[in-house]
Amino acid sequence: MHGCINNYMFNHLFIALEFMSKKYLYLSVFFILFLSFSGHSQELLSLDDCRKLAIENNKNLKIATEQERVAYYQKKEAFSKYLPEFSAMGAYLKLQHTINLLPDVITIPSIGSLPSMTIPTNGIGEVDIRNIYIGSLSLTQPIFMGGRIVAYNDVMKNAELLAKTQKNAQLRDVIAETDAAYWQVVSLASKLKLAQSYVDLLKKMDSDISIMEQEGVATKADVLSVRVKLNEGEVALVKVENGLSLSRMFLNQLCGLDISRQNTLVDEQSESLNINEDIAIIPNVDEALSNRPEVKSLEYATKIYKGKERIARAEFLPQIGFRAGYMWTNPNSRHGFEKKFNGGWNLGLVVTIPFSFGNTSKLNAAKAQTIISGLQLADSKEKITLEVNQNAYKLTEAQRKFTMSEKNLEKADENLRYANVGFEEGVIPTSDVLAAHTAWLSAHSEKIDAQIDVKLSAIYLKKSLGRDF
Structure with missing residues (x-):
């Protein structure tokens, strides 16, 4: 009996252990998958990583790439205008009646004493061409088109260059926007650490002042003033957290990532940013005018309108073309409308002389477009010159603010310590301690802003100069 009970208990214990083993196995697998998923949902991203992701996922940049392809194939199509055109044609024609080459009755007039006679033809001249089949091959080669084809090819070549330049401009815009969003996240992440440190300092001070109140060396007013500052610091901390979350969402959207993804940026972990390269930028207006995609785009646009002007002028000139072909017909006329396919070749020159008064209006409109494009180019150069000088001034101002913020930070740290x-x-x-805390917070915040201002000013100056980022 004892043996049966022991076996029974052993079996149930084995089953329980097996169940628990499976349960722990499932939990382990779930935990590993969870860690794997968490690892994929969060990643350490550098500035270059964000740029690459933004370039890969930007819709406007993809549109610009397709527009460049369109311009490329349009240029290929324009070149084909130099080449001969081949065509084949086939036709079938159904007629209601046959053709009679002779009348039904032939009348012979009277000659001398011989009277006139009427002779019926009895369908001798009847030809059955009620079913006609036609086939042909033809070749057309332009010889002189007034310069239209050459001008059209120049227009399409400049249109392709314009599309490439616009794509380059779009690429620069994407990089600049991504850089600005990246440094905004870095700025707010630094301010979040700063706000948290400020709240921690005030919490310690609140604890100390409470003890001092109990010991009778501090008043209730002192305690309340510290707690008011603590509440203000906590509110500021919440605002920074919300701003950082929104900035991360915007950066994720630019990079084509899920907006709820919590990525960590490399520069978030840096106590101080390297701005030496940004400070070393030397502005040059001539460099900007030669590199800016906007200037190149307007230069290509001006060339395009000049080409269209040449096309409009070609409308006044004659056009000469060569034509050659071979035609088959059934019935064919070579052997009395024999119902067999037969044919022959043909050659010819085609000359077209235009007499349209509308061509003058086309030419004048094309000239006006060329003038407009030239004025836009001149206006763009003036604005770029102003933009370069403004961005250079902003960078210089940001550098000065950064230098001053470093000095203020040293004084604020020392003041807080004392x-x-x-x-x-x-x-x-x-009150003096709270003022020192406020000054410390302001000095650190100003340094963060100054660093980011230098970064952003350098970005916009590089963009205005047409340099690579």
């Missing part, structure tokens, strides 16, 4: 020591020793009032 204020904390004096507060602990009871020789500095609460």
Whole structure:
């Protein structure tokens, strides 16, 4: 009996252990998958990583790429105008009646004493061509088109270059926008750390002031003033957290990532950013005018309109073309409308002389477009010159602010250290300590803003100069 009970208990224990093993196995697999998923949902991204993702996923850049392809094939199509055109034609024609080459009755007039006679033809001249089949091959080769084909090819070549330039401009816009969003996230991430440090300092001070109140060396007003500052700091912390979340969403959208994805940027972990390369930028207006895609685009547009002007002028000139072909017909006329396919070749020159008064209006409109494009180019150069000078001034101003912020930061750190020591020793009032905390927060925040301003000013100056980022 004991043996049966032991076997029974052993079996149930084995089943329970097996169940628990499976349960832990499933939990382990689930935990591994969860970690794997978490690892994929969060990633460390550098500035170059964000640029690559933005370039790969930007819709406007993809549109510009397709527009470049369109311009390429249009240029190929324009070149084909130099080549002969071949065509084949086939036709079938159904007629209601046959053709009679002779009348039904032939009348012979009277000659001398011989009277006139009428002789019936009895369908001798009847030809059955009620079913006609026609086939032909033809070749057309332009010889002189007034310069239209050459001008059209120049227009399409410049149109392709224009499409490439516009794509390059779109690429620069994408990179600049991505860089600005990246540094905005870095700025807010640094401010989040700063706000958290500020709140931690105030919490420590709140704890200290509460103890001092209990010991009778601080008043209730001192406690309340610290707690008011603490509440303000916590509110500011929430605002920074919300701003950082929105900035991450915007950067993710630019990079083609899920907006809820929590990526960490490489420069978030840096205490201080390297701005030496940004400070070393030397502005040059001539460089900007030679490199800017906007200037190149307007230069190509001006060439395009000049080409259209030449096309409009070609409308006044005669056009000469060569034609050759071979035609088959059934019935064929070579052997009395024999019902067999037969044919022959043909050669010819075609000359067209235009007499349209509308061509003058076309030419004048093309000239006006050329003038407009030239004025737009001149206006663009003036605006670019102003933009380069403005961005150079902004970068210089940002550099000065950064230098001043570093000096202010040193003083604010030292002031806070002395204020904390004096507060602990009871020789500095609460209001002075809170003022030192506020100055410390402001100095650190100004340095963060100054660093990011230098970065952004350098980005916009490089963009205005037409340099690579």
